[in-house]
Amino acid sequence: MQPAAFGPTGRTGVPLVEQTLECGHPVAAHTCSFRKLAIEHERVDMVVGDAYTDEGVRETVAGDNIVTAMEDVGVxxxxxxxxxxxxxxxxxxxxxxxxxxxxxxxxxxxxxxxxxxxxxxxxxxxxxxxxxxxxxxxxxxxxxxxxxxxxxxxxxxxxxxxxxxxxxxxxxxxxxxxxxxxxx
The missing domain is CATH 3.40.50.720 (NAD(P)-binding Rossmann-like Domain)
Structure with missing residues (x-):
């Protein structure tokens, strides 16, 4: 399992990414800025973009928007x-x-x-x-x-x-x- 976290720099996103890593899973972290993600880990694949405009979403889950992208790649x-x-x-x-x-x-x-x-x-x-x-x-x-x-x-x-x-x-x-x- 490799969860994709949209909003990993937020007040709920940070503990979600931390706990996912503690469980041993890699994380695809979609954020609006490389500088915002305070967590540095070899299992975090960070993608910079904007979920509302589709920027970086394709790289995170390979699709047009979050829901469509999941369907396209079989999530x-x-x-x-x-x-x-x-x-x-x-x-x-x-x-x-x-x-x-x-x-x-x-x-x-x-x-x-x-x-x-x-x-x-x-x-x-x-x-x-x-x-x-x-x-x-x-x-x-x-x-x-x-x-x-x-x-x-x-x-x-x-x-x-x-x-x-x-x-x-x-x-x-x-x-x-x-x-x-x-x-x-």
Whole structure:
């Protein structure tokens, strides 16, 4: 297995790359700048580009955009992380969740809309996809514990989100589902 990490320099991307390397896997890391990736390792294949314009995506997974590229080269498994503001049809949302959703629409509408568009394109594929949704990702080291599935508003250290992402791939969980994640 060689995971491709898009956004490996971000606050969740760094622990994801670190944990993937700790598991012994190589990583294709797609970033917008060579200088941004703080991790230097012989198993990291860094590609500079822009995932929104397709720059470097072809080199990372050999295709036109992330989803199309995976289909073109036969990648079967895809796990992506978005905020919990991306909802499923008919999903029950707590009062706190509705308040946060309203704030997101007001304060970060473009980020929320981008995430919704991303999830819609993922859901249209025939890949074994999982969309992992987090209410609030925090800094700091992970606890190693997390909850997933249908959970109410709860925060999680980014490192635990990275751990959950790797576990989903390794254990083959949540195919074609949108799952929440939070601290245990």
């Amino acid at each position: 079967v498994r895809f796990v992506t992380l978005v905020g919990a503001g991306v909802r499923t049809e008919g999903e029950l949302v707590s009062v706190g969740g509705r308040v946060v959703g309203a704030l997101l629409k007001f304060l970060a509408r473009s980020v929320l809309e981008d995430a919704k568009t991303h999830v819609a394109s993922v859901r249209e594929t025939d890949r074994q996809w999982t969309v992992l949704r987090a209410h609030r990702l925090t800094a700091g080291s992970g606890s190693g514990g997390y909850r997933a599935g249908d959970i109410d508003f709860v925060s999680a250290p980014r490192a635990d989100g990275a751990t959950r992402t790797l576990d989903i791939v390794a254990e083959g969980l949540y195919f074609r589902e949108l799952s929440m994640v939070g601290s245990s």
